[in-house]
Amino acid sequence: xxxxxxxxxxxxxxxxxxxxxxxxxxxxxxxxxxxxxxxxxxxxxxxxxxxxxxxxxxxxxxxxxxxxxxxxxxxxxxxxxxxxxxxxxxxxxxxxxxxxxxxxxxxxxxxxxxxxxxxxxxxxxxxxxxxxxxxxxxxxxxxxxxxxxxxxxxxxxxxxxxxxxxxxxxxxxxxxxxxxxxxxxxxxxxxxxxxxxxxxxxx
Amino acid sequence: xxxxxxxxxxxxxxxxxxxxxxxxxxxxxxxxxxxxxxxxxxxxxxxxxxxxxxxxxxxxxxxxxxxxxxxxxxxxxxxxxxxxxxxxxxxxxxxxxxxxxxxxxxxxxxxxxxxxxxxxxxxxxxxxxxxxxxxxxxxxxxxxxxxxxxxxxxxxxxxxxxxxxxxxxxxxxxxxxxxxxxxxxxxxxxxxxxxxxxxxxxxxxxxxxxxxxxxxxxxxxxxxxxxxxxxxxxxxxxxxxxxxxxxxxxxxxxxxxxxxxxxxxxxxxxxxxxxxxxxxxxxxxxxxxxxxxxxxxxxxxxxxxxxxxxxxxxxxxxxxxxxxxxxxxxx
Numbered sequence: 001x002x003x004x005x006x007x008x009x010x011x012x013x014x015x016x017x018x019x020x021x022x023x024x025x026x027x028x029x030x031x032x033x034x035x036x037x038x039x040x041x042x043x044x045x046x047x048x049x050x051x052x053x054x055x056x057x058x059x060x061x062x063x064x065x066x067x068x069x070x071x072x073x074x075x076x077x078x079x080x081x082x083x084x085x086x087x088x089x090x091x092x093x094x095x096x097x098x099x100x101x102x103x104x105x106x107x108x109x110x111x112x113x114x115x116x117x118x119x120x121x122x123x124x125x126x127x128x129x130x131x132x133x134x135x136x137x138x139x140x141x142x143x144x145x146x147x148x149x150x151x152x153x154x155x156x157x158x159x160x161x162x163x164x165x166x167x168x169x170x171x172x173x174x175x176x177x178x179x180x181x182x183x184x185x186x187x188x189x190x191x192x193x194x195x196x197x198x199x200x201x202x203x
Numbered sequence: 204x205x206x207x208x209x210x211x212x213x214x215x216x217x218x219x220x221x222x223x224x225x226x227x228x229x230x231x232x233x234x235x236x237x238x239x240x241x242x243x244x245x246x247x248x249x250x251x252x253x254x255x256x257x258x259x260x261x262x263x264x265x266x267x268x269x270x271x272x273x274x275x276x277x278x279x280x281x282x283x284x285x286x287x288x289x290x291x292x293x294x295x296x297x298x299x300x301x302x303x304x305x306x307x308x309x310x311x312x313x314x315x316x317x318x319x320x321x322x323x324x325x326x327x328x329x330x331x332x333x334x335x336x337x338x339x340x341x342x343x344x345x346x347x348x349x350x351x352x353x354x355x356x357x358x359x360x361x362x363x364x365x366x367x368x369x370x371x372x373x374x375x376x377x378x379x380x381x382x383x384x385x386x387x388x389x390x391x392x393x394x395x396x397x398x399x400x401x402x403x404x405x406x407x408x409x410x411x412x413x414x415x416x417x418x419x420x421x422x423x424x425x426x427x428x429x430x431x432x433x434x435x436x437x438x439x440x441x442x443x444x445x446x447x448x449x450x451x452x453x454x455x456x457x458x459x460x461x462x463x464x465x466x467x468x469x470x471x472x473x474x475x476x477x478x479x480x481x482x483x484x485x486x487x488x489x490x491x492x493x494x495x496x497x498x499x500x501x502x503x504x505x506x507x508x509x510x511x512x513x514x515x516x517x518x519x520x521x522x523x524x525x526x527x528x529x530x531x532x533x534x
Contacts, residue, residue: 020306021306021310037314039314040314040315041310041312041434041435043484044426044431044484045423045426045427045430047484047485048423050480070307071303072382072384073384075383075384076384
């Protein structure tokens with residue numbers, strides 16, 4: 001199952017967003033289950049997985065929310081922005097349209113997520129070099145502009161996947177102890193706060 | 204020679220067949236014949252139609268029934284199909300949603316080899332683009348996770364029939380195809396309220412939030428099932444069998460099917476540390492349509508009339524959250 005019975009020191013809520021078909025679910029399944037396979041259908045609305053990791057001497061439970069990229073699910077996915085401590089914004093290096101949407105996704109983060117939220121920009125499908133439409137430099141430039149870290153990943157070949165999740169988790173972790181409000185929120189997802197950080201399933 | 208051997212082998216197999224198995228085989232054959240006679244018999248149409256609904260609920264169709272496309276169209280009220288009209292819409296080519304449609308089509312039933320072979324992406328794209336042309340791109344058909352629903356139809360019927368069946372389905376449950384999917388959201392809330400009525404203990408276990416808010420259960424479990432009319436829950440042959448009942452009873456039945464799915468997993472859910480994770484869209488137990496339909500039909504009498512009325516009307520009318528949640532006793 002997705003959760004671990006071992007105790008943890010800290011819980012961090014991450015959210016994956018980006019256009020449809022950029023590989024959000026594939027990245028998550030690669031990271032949480034170490035698998036890469038075809039799914040039955042695309043993600044509907046929202047979904048999540050749990051992964052507990054050791055991070056700089058602390059046991060950190062990552063609650064990673066996966067969202068559907070399609071426009072028609074925006075109402076439901078948007079309500080999960082609030083309460084997220086880290087956001088993984090994914091585009092597809094083989095589809096320029098998904099890269100062009102990054103700015104609008106950043107704007108949505110501004111509008112709907114917590115002000116302090118950490119972000120990371122991911123260019124996925126890096127294994128598919130022949131179909132590349134967005135250069136690494138362009139991705140890096142955009143990430144620099146927003147002051148966020150940037151990775152090119154391949155869920156298929158397991159390249160940089162762990163690194164990107166570890167990075168965003170480390171950034172969120174570094175911030176949380178200095179911000180008592182967020183700390184409480186991070187640890188008490190079970191008792192339910194904002195609509196997104198709902199309880200329960202992750203006790 | 205090979206044919207002779209093959210024939211002999213079949214004869215031997217039939218001889219070795221246990222009487223119980225033989226009876227079952229004959230019964231299945233009889234059921235199929237019964238469906239056929241109901242589709243085109245001499246008795247009055249209204250009698251045959253109600254009899255057909257009953258037969259489907261009680262016995263279902265064979266997994267590979269050749270009658271399924273007729274039954275679905277009949278149940279959905281698809282009358283005349285106009286090939287010239289469809290061809291005209293197709294000839295208008297791609298709509299603004301074409302890229303998004305193809306993106307989803309490509310990823311529909313990808314893990315199911317048989318479905319991939321039978322349903323081509325090109326068909327899905329043609330049908331859904333034609334639907335958008337038909338609606339003048341104003342009213343969005345894209346609601347209700349469109350590609351899996353379209354592909355499920357295409358698995359059992361032609362493109363032309365799929366086009367008209369989708370139109371009919373949208374007529375039957377417009378709120379499920381609205382841009383904000385408010386019918387699906389209401390349906391998910393109704394599942395939670397029905398669960399609170401029929402199994403309070405399970406409800407309390409699944410809705411762990413102390414203030415009784417069931418949003419997480421609705422979004423993670425009920426919403427994906429309802430938005431896709433269960434087509435997110437493999438295997439596909441069970442989805443087809445569930446759709447038989449869904450169309451025979453009416454699309455509102457999806458709410459009861461979802462309720463039945465929760466109740467049928469009761470023991471596992473109560474024993475689990477994180478019960479909601481067992482009902483997430485990618486963790487669902489393999490669908491068993493007959494068991495689910497029977498369970499759902501068993502549960503329906505326990506639903507109070509006013510709540511039942513809300514379930515009945517939510518596919519066509521906007522139902523407000525307060526009306527739905529008021530059925531839950533305070534925690």
